Amino acid sequence: MDMKEVVYVVSDSVGETAEFVVKAVATQFNGGQVDIRRNSYVEDEEDIEDVILVAKQGRSIIAYTIVVPALKAYLDKRAQEEGIYAVDLLNPLMNAFEKKFNKEPNHRPGMMRKLDDEYFRKIEAIEFAVKYDDGRDPRGILRADIVLVGVSRTSKTPLSMYLAHKRYKVANVPIVPEVKPPDELFQIPRSKCVGLIISPDKLNEIRTERLKALGLGARANYASYERILEELDYAEKIMKRVGCPVINVSNKAIEETAGLILDILKSERSFG
Template identity: 70%
Template structure:
């Protein structure tokens, strides 16, 4: 039976990075079955002493990712005293960054975990924006950080996705004269709601281009100025009834509108 060698993975965070690196190296030694044992969230010298105690009698290697300088130095010193091979998996690359970019590392444990959390928050927000796009599932309005309302072609969907990439949960609701707005729209805090308006001429141009891209004629009611005036009047009446802020997006890029919204919400502390 092949003997399993042991590698102690030591980290002041979860230790995922160290484990992946150990597995990558171990895979190159086909005759060796490596047993990985974890010491995660190491935060003081006693934790280091515990690692040294269990590893010095087991013919093992310590592979570590410790960014706190005092703990790293203590582990190096104790390992040398006991004749244990301890490998700092981060130091060579961290030292290269320091030399190349003339910067010092933060030396804060758990930074990768924070990056992962940000990534998953962004994914969650994007999924939310897709699920609650264009008035779908109105129950999501209560869960949203931001609710966008406006007539068709006022950039509600692309604006929702842009804000979702900044980790905000955004729902949007189209305002159509023939369809009463959902009751939930009047029950959410009005500070979460943003009305989007646009000039009739600009909207007419946008809708005409939209019809052209679909192979339809410009005579469709969707792009007529009479219909557009009716929709905009209805939408503005609903926005006034809600009492929400209104942004004219006629000549604004998505990024510009998003900046206005975020500045507005941050000023009022709605994201606290």
């Protein structure tokens, strides 16, 4: 495709869904070399006229997701008048829903915008979890919705990512006897923090398997009972000092522990 060929993505929301569809189609034509220009939050006829003005200057297509009938009709009318090919990415499927399920669409652009907002909040939360994983930057503790603390191999990272997908910003802090906990940990409300504990037997099993996977000796101090008991004892003291609720993750799936964390935080904030 010539780079002068343009697809104008027009939406009464962010327009990311429409752009994704256009890119998916474009990949079927010489590797997707098409100029995509997004026009988000189109709200009135004037916004549509702005797109029509530039689209009619060259070879172009308008691909749109507009749910307000009057606005859609205006775009269709003006595109036809100017000889511009305009493709409605939503209406065929909305019609199918309406006919097959016998339901009326809301025709509210805010519904689409809400989905976009939720998507971006999830992405932001995932990026937050990565940035503040394993105590990399203690400043994240003060910004987090949830702070997880625990010794190594108590599922802090997978829990952080799971909760991030539910749009919670999570920082996690490893508790190690040789390392002083960050001051920020004692500056946050207890309602934001959850301690993760585990039985010595289960932790020994997990750490031994971890060492094997890394090709290291199973007798390394990391997996020894003496070391594990020392770490768990130290972690318990830190959690008591913070005053945070504690969950035993010994035989729990990530989903179960995450549910308990959210229940605890909801309860703490209700009565805190």
